[in-house]
Amino acid sequence: MKLMKIPFYQIRGGSSKGLFFKAEDLPPDEQERNKILLLAMEGTTEGDPRQIDGLGGATSLTSKVAIISKSENPNADLDYLFVQVVVGKGKVATTQTCGNILAGIVPFAIETGMIEAKHPTTSAKINIMNTGGICEVIVQTPNGVIETKGNIKVDGVVGTAAPIICNYLDTVGSTCGALLPTGNTTDIIEGVEVTCIDNGMPIVIMRASDFGLVGNESKEFLEANEPLRQKIEQIRLKAGFLMNLGDVKDQTIPKMCLVSPPENGGAINTRMFIPHVVHEAIGVLAAVSVATACVIPTSIGSEFTNGDLRFTNENEEIHSTLSIEHPSGEFTVNLEYQINDEYIITNDKLKHQASNIKHSSLLIQKSGVIRTARILSRGEVYIPE
Numbered sequence: 001m002k003l004m005k006i007p008f009y010q011i012r013g014g015s016s017k018g019l020f021f022k023a024e025d026l027p028p029d030e031q032e033r034n035k036i037l038l039l040a041m042e043g044t045t046e047g048d049p050r051q052i053d054g055l056g057g058a059t060s061l062t063s064k065v066a067i068i069s070k071s072e073n074p075n076a077d078l079d080y081l082f083v084q085v086v087v088g089k090g091k092v093a094t095t096q097t098c099g100n101i102l103a104g105i106v107p108f109a110i111e112t113g114m115i116e117a118k119h120p121t122t123s124a125k126i127n128i129m130n131t132g133g134i135c136e137v138i139v140q141t142p143n144g145v146i147e148t149k150g151n152i153k154v155d156g157v158v159g160t161a162a163p164i165i166c167n168y169l170d171t172v173g174s175t176c177g178a179l180l181p182t183g184n185t186t187d188i189i190e191g192v193e194v195t196c197i198d199n200g201m202p203i204v205i206m207r208a209s210d211f212g213l214v215g216n217e218s219k220e221f222l223e224a225n226e227p228l229r230q231k232i233e234q235i236r237l238k239a240g241f242l243m244n245l246g247d248v249k250d251q252t253i254p255k256m257c258l259v260s261p262p263e264n265g266g267a268i269n270t271r272m273f274i275p276h277v278v279h280e281a282i283g284v285l286a287a288v289s290v291a292t293a294c295v296i297p298t299s300i301g302s303e304f305t306n307g308d309l310r311f312t313n314e315n316e317e318i319h320s321t322l323s324i325e326h327p328s329g330e331f332t333v334n335l336e337y338q339i340n341d342e343y344i345i346t347n348d349k350l351k352h353q354a355s356n357i358k359h360s361s362l363l364i365q366k367s368g369v370i371r372t373a374r375i376l377s378r379g380e381v382y383i384p385e
Contacts, residue, residue: 014100015156018064049088076127099284155329171200201285215260266323
């Protein structure tokens with residue numbers, strides 16, 4: 001049997017891992033490209049949840065692909081297209097992006113000669129092709145060599161590693177067209193109050209208590225609760241239209257997030273449906289969207305928020321650091337933003353109320369996160385012609 005041999009790297013980025021390809025090594029035709037990616041990951045285009053004949057890890061967090069090329073965008077150095085292999089379904093999705101996998105882009109580009117490493121750090125601006133927006137990624141490269149050792153711990157990953165700084169410069173409304181795509185801080189869908197938000201990842205935020213939950217339930221417990229999953233999916237399908245996403249039945253967005261009061265000193269506690277299984281942690285851009293909701297008065301999220309948040313009058317730049325709790329730990333997000341409309345704040349145990357809040361009031365200038373990454377392997381994946 002004749003075989004295609006396609007160069008690849010396998011890289012862990014944050015709490016995910018996937019296959020990294022140069023765009024020039026894949027077919028330009030989208031359908032042919034997707035077929036090859038399915039064969040690489042699952043060994044079949046018919047779908048195999050075990051991915052036994054491919055390189056995938058049989059979970060959504062380990063069935064990811066990054067396609068990288070030099071950018072023609074004058075504001076970026078590299079183009080990054082993210083492809084999610086939908087495990088066992090024989091299809092892929094490109095409607096979302098992945099901030100964890102993004103942490104591996106600059107190491108990949110250095111290793112493959114797409115960019116040159118500098119001392120003591122190497123930075124590149126990444127054009128996120130799925131959703132738009134630019135992310136500045138800074139990698140530690142003392143003496144022009146990628147540093148792997150460090151003291152940064154990413155929950156969901158064993159051990160520590162060198163920090164990779166990701167500053168999202170333009171992600172507000174990147175998929176839905178607005179930070180609050182419905183125009184409201186809250187909406188009622190299927191009798192449940194929700195906040196629909198998009199700061200890099202479209203998500204629907206809901207109180208865990210509105211579903212009779214505490215919010216600290218395990219992934220296994222939540223996934224075994226079929227009535228809960230059906231109710232959340234009903235909300236998701238209707239939210240898709242309200243968020244300018246259309247029919248999302250076969251899409252992986254919006255994600256669905258149950259929130260509750262923090263339990264370990266963070267800003268808020270989360271359980272994220274992505275969208276039909278529960279994330280073992282939380283995705284990078286999902287965490288950014290949740291953190292952003294926390295600083296919008298009257299949104300679901302702000303009512304639970306703990307920590308040092310400052311709300312001020314218009315045009316003052318605000319810096320907030322928020323720890324987003326999840327099933328396997330926490331995720332820290334740094335936000336820089338301005339609020340342009342004056343409003344009234346009352347503080348009662350850090351529960352905030354406001355008047356006359358508009359969806360255009362909050363101007364996000366930068367959303368920063370710290371990740372780690374490690375190159376696991378490189379080689380050629382064999383694809384039957």
